[in-house]
Amino acid sequence: MRLLNVDTVEEARQKMISAMECHEPETIEKELLDAKGATLAEDICAGENVPFFRRSTVDGYAVKAADTQGAGESIPVFLNIAGEVEMGKGCDQTVTSGTCVYVPTGGMIPEGADGVVMVEYCELFSDSQAAIYQSVPVGANIVEAGDDMKEGEIVLKRGTKLTPQSIGVLAALGITRVRVYHPWRISIISTGDELVAPKEKPGPGQVRDINTYGIYAMSRQLGFEVSGYAVLKDERSLLFKTAEKAMENSDIVVVSGGSSQGKKDETNSVIDELASEGAFTHGLALKPGKPTILGYDKPSKTLLVGLPGHPAAAMLVFKLLVGWLWRTRTGGKEPYPWTAEISTNLPAAPGKLTCQLVHLERMEDGRLLACPVFGRSGLISTLSRADGYVLIEENKEGLKKGEQVSVFEI
Amino acid sequence: MRLLNVDTVEEARQKMISAMECHEPETIEKELLDAKGATLAEDICAGENVPFFRRSTVDGYAVKAADTQGAGESIPVFLNIAGEVEMGKGCDQTVTSGTCVYVPTGGMIPEGADGVVMVEYCELFSDSQAAIYQSVPVGANIVEAGDDMKEGEIVLKRGTKLTPQSIGVLAALGITRVRVYHPWRISIISTGDELVAPKEKPGPGQVRDINTYGIYAMSRQLGFEVSGYAVLKDERSLLFKTAEKAMENSDIVVVSGGSSQGKKDETNSVIDELASEGAFTHGLALKPGKPTILGYDKPSKTLLVGLPGHPAAAMLVFKLLVGWLWRTRTGGKEPYPWTAEISTNLPAAPGKLTCQLVHLERMEDGRLLACPVFGRSGLISTLSRADGYVLIEENKEGLKKGEQVSVFEI
Numbered sequence: 001m002r003l004l005n006v007d008t009v010e011e012a013r014q015k016m017i018s019a020m021e022c023h024e025p026e027t028i029e030k031e032l033l034d035a036k037g038a039t040l041a042e043d044i045c046a047g048e049n050v051p052f053f054r055r056s057t058v059d060g061y062a063v064k065a066a067d068t069q070g071a072g073e074s075i076p077v078f079l080n081i082a083g084e085v086e087m088g089k090g091c092d093q094t095v096t097s098g099t100c101v102y103v104p105t106g107g108m109i110p111e112g113a114d115g116v117v118m119v120e121y122c123e124l125f126s127d128s129q130a131a132i133y134q135s136v137p138v139g140a141n142i143v144e145a146g147d148d149m150k151e152g153e154i155v156l157k158r159g160t161k162l163t164p165q166s167i168g169v170l171a172a173l174g175i176t177r178v179r180v181y182h183p184w185r186i187s188i189i190s191t192g193d194e195l196v197a198p199k200e201k202p203g204p205g206q207v208r209d210i211n212t213y214g215i216y217a218m219s220r221q222l223g224f225e226v227s228g229y230a231v232l233k234d235e236r237s238l239l240f241k242t243a244e245k246a247m248e249n250s251d252i253v254v255v256s257g258g259s260s261q262g263k264k265d266e267t268n269s270v271i272d273e274l275a276s277e278g279a280f281t282h283g284l285a286l287k288p289g290k291p292t293i294l295g296y297d298k299p300s301k302t303l304l305v306g307l308p309g310h311p312a313a314a315m316l317v318f319k320l321l322v323g324w325l326w327r328t329r330t331g332g333k334e335p336y337p338w339t340a341e342i343s344t345n346l347p348a349a350p351g352k353l354t355c356q357l358v359h360l361e362r363m364e365d366g367r368l369l370a371c372p373v374f375g376r377s378g379l380i381s382t383l384s385r386a387d388g389y390v391l392i393e394e395n396k397e398g399l400k401k402g403e404q405v406s407v408f409e410i
Numbered sequence: 411m412r413l414l415n416v417d418t419v420e421e422a423r424q425k426m427i428s429a430m431e432c433h434e435p436e437t438i439e440k441e442l443l444d445a446k447g448a449t450l451a452e453d454i455c456a457g458e459n460v461p462f463f464r465r466s467t468v469d470g471y472a473v474k475a476a477d478t479q480g481a482g483e484s485i486p487v488f489l490n491i492a493g494e495v496e497m498g499k500g501c502d503q504t505v506t507s508g509t510c511v512y513v514p515t516g517g518m519i520p521e522g523a524d525g526v527v528m529v530e531y532c533e534l535f536s537d538s539q540a541a542i543y544q545s546v547p548v549g550a551n552i553v554e555a556g557d558d559m560k561e562g563e564i565v566l567k568r569g570t571k572l573t574p575q576s577i578g579v580l581a582a583l584g585i586t587r588v589r590v591y592h593p594w595r596i597s598i599i600s601t602g603d604e605l606v607a608p609k610e611k612p613g614p615g616q617v618r619d620i621n622t623y624g625i626y627a628m629s630r631q632l633g634f635e636v637s638g639y640a641v642l643k644d645e646r647s648l649l650f651k652t653a654e655k656a657m658e659n660s661d662i663v664v665v666s667g668g669s670s671q672g673k674k675d676e677t678n679s680v681i682d683e684l685a686s687e688g689a690f691t692h693g694l695a696l697k698p699g700k701p702t703i704l705g706y707d708k709p710s711k712t713l714l715v716g717l718p719g720h721p722a723a724a725m726l727v728f729k730l731l732v733g734w735l736w737r738t739r740t741g742g743k744e745p746y747p748w749t750a751e752i753s754t755n756l757p758a759a760p761g762k763l764t765c766q767l768v769h770l771e772r773m774e775d776g777r778l779l780a781c782p783v784f785g786r787s788g789l790i791s792t793l794s795r796a797d798g799y800v801l802i803e804e805n806k807e808g809l810k811k812g813e814q815v816s817v818f819e820i
Contacts (some may be wrong), residue, residue, distance in 0.1 A: 032608070036627045050791075051617055059671050087644065088604035090614025104672075106604055106719070108615040119671075148789040155791060164627035165794040165820060168721050171608040171623035172790050194498035194516055198442070198581040204500025205518040207461055213581035217446045217574035234497065261469050261529075262514075309516070311578050336770050336797065339749050339777050360746050366816055367749050379558040380582050381460075381565060384575040387746065406776055410575060 006283035008394065009320055009353050012294060015280045016325050019296035020303065023251075025329050026182040032170055035162050037223060038180035039330045044156040049146035050172050054109040058141045061100040061122050061130055062113035065138045076123070076131035085110060100130055109142055116141035149173065159331025181330045186219045187246035188212050188229040191239055191257035191267070192309065195231050210311040210380050211256040215318055222323055224252075234263055240270050247274065247302040252322060256307035256314045264291045267306040271295040275304055285394060287349040288313035292321070312375075312383040316355050319410065337406035338388065340368035346399040348392040357386035358407055370407050386410060416693035418804065419730055419763050422704060425690045426735050429706035430713060433661075435739050436592040442580055445572050447633060448590035449740045454566040459556035460582050464519035468551045471510040471532050471540055472523035475548045486533070486541035495520060510540055519552055526551035559583065569741025591740045596629045597656035598622050598639040601649055601667035601677070602719065605641050620721040620790050621666040625728055632733055634662075644673055650680050657684065657712040662732060666717040666724045674701045677716040681705040685714050695804060697759040698723035702731070722785075722793035726765050729820065747816035748798065750778035756809040758802040767796035768817055780817050796820060 007015065027041040056062065063079060071077040079100040083093040085107040093101045095113035103109060103116060118141065121134035149155050149172070156166055162180070170178060188211070195209040196202050209231045219226050227249050232238050239255065246253045255267050272279040275295025284292040293306030305322060307314040327334065340360060348354040358370040370390060375382030388407040392399060399405065417425065437451040466472065473489060481487040489510040493503040495517040503511050505523035513519060513526060528551065531544035559565050559582070566576055572590070580588060598621070605619040606612050619641045629636050637659050642648050649665065656663045665677050682689040685705025694702040703716030715732060717724040737744065750770060758764040768780040780800060785792030798817040802809060809815065 032623060033626055036630050052612070053615065055617075085615075087602070088615050106602070106617075143789075148785075148791050156794070162627075163794075163820070164624050164631055164725060165722075165790065165796075167627040168620045168624035168725070168790045169794045171620045172618055172721075174608050174611070174618055176609045192497070192516070198584050199586045201584070202462070205463065205496070205498050207465075207516075208582055208584055210578045210581045213442060214574050214578035216443055217572075217577040220446050221574055311582075312575075315574060315578070336748060336772065336778060338746060362746065366814065368746060375558075379553075380575065380578045381558050384566070384573075384579045386575075404776065410573070 006285045006290065007281045008285045012281045012284055012292070012321060013324060016294060016296070016303065016321065017328065019277075019280060020325075020329070023301050025184070027179050028182040029177050030180050032167060032176045032178060035178050035180060036164065036167060038162050039223070039332055040156060040158055040160045040162060041179045041181045041330070043154050043158050044170065044173070044175065044178075046149040046151055046153045046155050046173055048173070049151045050149040051143060051147070052145055054145055055143045056103040056105060056107050056109055056116045056141055057143055058116055058118045059105050060103060060116045060118045060141060061132065062095055062103045062109050062116050063100045063132065063136070064095060064097055064113065065115035065136050065140065067097060068115070068117060068132055068135045071132050071135045073133055076133050078125060079130050079132055081128050081130055100132070114138045114142070157331070159333065161332060183224045184251040184326065185227040185249060186224045186252045186254060187227050187250040188215050188219070189232060189239065189242055189246065189253065189255045190230070191232045191234050191255065191263070193234045195257070197231055211307070211309070211314050214311055214315050214380070215254055215256065215307070218315055218318055222326055224326075234266070236266050236270065239266070240273070243270060243274055243304070247297060247300040250302055252303045252305060254305045254307055254318070254322075257309040268293050271304045271306050279304075284317065285352045286317070286320070287352045287354045289317040289320075289355065292317050294321070311380045312357070315383060315410070316389065320355070335409065337408045338368055340370035340405055340407050342390070342399045342401060342403050342405050343369050343371040345401050346372055346392070348396055348398040350397075351394055353394050354392040356390045356392060357382060358388060358390055359385055360387045360407065368407070370405055383410070416695045416700065417691045418695045422691045422694060422702070422731060423734060426704060426706070426713065426731065427738065429687075429690060430735075430739070433711050435594070437589050438592040439587050440590050442577060442586045442588060445588050445590060446574065446577060448572050448588075449633070449742055450566060450568055450570045450572065451589045451591045451740070453564050453568050454580065454583070454585065454588075456559040456561055456563045456565050456583055458583070459561045460559040461553060461557070462555055464555055465553045466513040466515060466517050466519055466526045466551055467553055468526055468528045469515050470513060470526045470528045470551060471542065472505055472513045472519050472526050473510045473542065473546070474505060474507050474523065475525035475546050475550065477507055478525070478527060478542055478545045481542050481545045483543055486543050488535060489540050489542055491538050491540055510542070524548045524552070567741070569743065571742060593634045594661040594736065595637040595659060596634045596662045596664060597637050597660040598625050598629070599642060599649065599652055599656065599663065599665045600640070601642045601644050601665060601673070603644045605667070607641055621717070621719070621724050624721055624725050624790070625664055625666065625717070628725055628728055632736055634736075644676070646676050646680060649676070650683070653680060653684055653714070657707060657710040660712055662713045662715060664715045664717060664728070664732075667719040678703050681714045681716050689714075694727065695762045696727070696730070697762045697764045699727040699730070699765065702727050704731070721790045722767070725793060725820070726799065730765070745819065747818045748778055750780035750815055750817050752800070752809045752811060752813050752815050753779050753781040755811050756782055756802070758806055758808040760807075761804055763804050764802040766800045766802060767792060768798060768800055769795055770797045770817065778817070780815055793820070
């Protein structure tokens with residue numbers, strides 16, 4: 001009964017990390033416009049100052065700030081207009097004491113100027129003279145070269161998930177191809193004599209397979225490529241052959257199903273035989289998620305994952321193990337959970353990490369209330385009603401109503 | 411100076427809704443495996459009970475619960491074994507008083523049975539008799555037909571963003587094609603004499619265009635299709651022609667740029683001319699985001715959006731207006747914000763909604779701290795350092811250190 005020797009989630013995670021030590025995620029270069037959602041495989045260092053010249057943040061006159069001292073609403077200072085800066089052009093004018101140059105918003109600040117007076121505080125006195133009605137300090141209305149990004153500065157770190165705003169940063173630096181992590185290739189196998197494909201009508205005693213679709217969508221959500229999927233009858237040789245074949249072109253082979261004792265042992269024995277050093281995890285101290293099996297095959301570089309047959313449990317375990325592993329191996333950071341108040345007393349499973357599904361409600365004062373969604377782990381509707389989950393540590397007896405919890409998105 | 415008549419964000423939103431009243435988002439049918447992230451365009455009603463037969467949640471013996479009364483660890487009850495249920499098969503056995511039938515986890519509960527005793531509490535006494543060492547109540551270890559989803563029940567609502575778990579729900583119901591909203595087609599135009607494409611090296615006074623890439627990525631994040639993008643010199647006739655052409659195959663044409671007064675007026679006048687009833691919003695009471703222009707052209711069914719030239723402002727306004735509009739028109743719900751404590755006193759712009767960028771830190775007790783990210787709205791690095799934004803209402807003077815705020819993800 002090896003299934004009794006369960007690992008904690010933390011132990012299982014560390015075993016995966018150790019087993020896959022030499023399995024570096026591959027990288028690939030992507031066009032920036034196609035890179036949204038991908039994970040940066042390198043630090044990005046600014047190759048130049050952004051902006052690389054001093055710019056005005058307003059429409060106005062570039063001046064020597066000292067020249068405006070004493071100017072005010074009713075006491076103008078008069079400066080000679082030495083020229084006008086055109087948008088998108090360099091400027092060869094120089095601002096010397098007693099002169100000013102017109103600059104549009106975003107235009108280049110001429111040599112010698114150290115401040116800009118907004119056009120609202122200026123008046124054309126003649127074609128060649130401006131009356132300035134405001135005193136400005138040095139640096140007024142100027143963005144200095146490098147104010148946005150400094151040459152040599154690391155502006156995005158390896159592991160950054162490319163959001164629209166980080167894509168904007170890369171565009172500003174002229175980086176239109178980026179090195180990102182190649183998504184893992186995953187194969188999904190669902191087993192069970194009772195399973196039929198979703199498009200079929202189940203006969204007596206049969207149910208539609210949920211896990212293939214659920215794990216497929218979750219894999220895509222994590223950015224993985226699904227290299228294949230199959231729904232199999234419960235037959236050891238069939239599972240063995242299908243998994244062995246899938247290992248040829250997958251980083252991960254996921255097998256779900258087999259909820260009865262005999263079937264669980266079968267998945268266990270198949271993974272045990274296929275993994276070069278046998279299965280290393282034969283169950284998780286997690287509720288739900290006990291019948292989880294893990295192994296790694298060195299020659300083919302494949303992680304083998306046996307998931308519980310119950311859809312909600314399968315998807316949660318997939319997220320807690322495979323999702324965590326991808327994030328950890330690619331240098332990503334865990335998304336911030338919501339902070340919420342638990343709506344009711346909640347017992348936990350002694351000696352196990354409890355993963356409690358909750359849905360969120362916003363209270364009148366803006367804070368969030370986490371309401372447990374009850375239902376057996378076999379029920380997919382339970383999972384779909386939940387916004388996230390709360391983890392209750394193994395050494396905790398449960399949660400007290402009103403206690404503050406972190407809610408992680410599913 | 412029509413630009414002085416600014417709208418609040420709420421007013422601008424309502425004007426968009428009114429203008430687009432007859433512009434129903436189109437729908438499209440998608441294969442379930444390709445539907446992740448799409449928005450359901452219809453309520454989903456369970457066409458059948460899930461499961462549609464009574465199932466066992468354990469390996470054990472299906473019994474009449476009353477027969478087990480009085481059984482205990484040392485006092486077994488003996489029942490005749492009337493047969494065995496096979497996984498994925500119907501069963502024609504009936505459990506009558508004094509008999510039991512073996513059922514695997516997930517197997518069909520035979521007629522007559524109203525409870526299951528786990529195999530751990532049973533012993534084979536002979537080939538045809540089992541000793542039962544536990545008393546079980548009616549319903550023990552049984553999932554009733556419809557326990558997961560009841561026939562006729564609405565299980566997913568229009569507007570649901572298809573997550574892996576909702577895809578699981580659809581798979582369970584045998585729904586492998588779903589009607590979802592057709593993504594809006596968007597064209598993105600950046601204007602500015604100072605702009606060069608990101609892959610070019612800027613000359614004196616020039617900068618790389620950020621908005622095309624940023625808004626492109628943000629559009630993809632919202633699920634839109636980008637039907638075209640262009641970076642243009644500041645020339646009214648060029649902008650007019652490009653926007654007019656884009657209206658032929660777009661639901662939305664976004665123009666960004668023109669940060670100087672003259673250029674802002676130009677975008678305004680182009681949108682004013684292209685929209686069948688002229689522009690309806692000529693500025694937003696939002697900081698940053700004032701130079702925002704909105705109009706709608708009825709004949710071509712196109713929303714025209716003039717965004718601020720500053721990248722951070724452009725992306726925030728795009729999210730607050732276009733992102734909001736898509737969610738509202740497709741029946742979606744706003745994602746739950748994080749609840750956090752603001753780390754410092756923060757003044758707000760009087761009479762304007764202030765959109766303050768913040769980055770989050772997790773405090774020791776698990777709560778989140780929202781730390782303002784300061785920097786001019788023209789700086790893209792400011793936006794990329796932020797995890798989200800806090801909205802400070804127009805009638806609020808600012809935030810006090812330690813005050814609780816809602817942080818919305820960018």
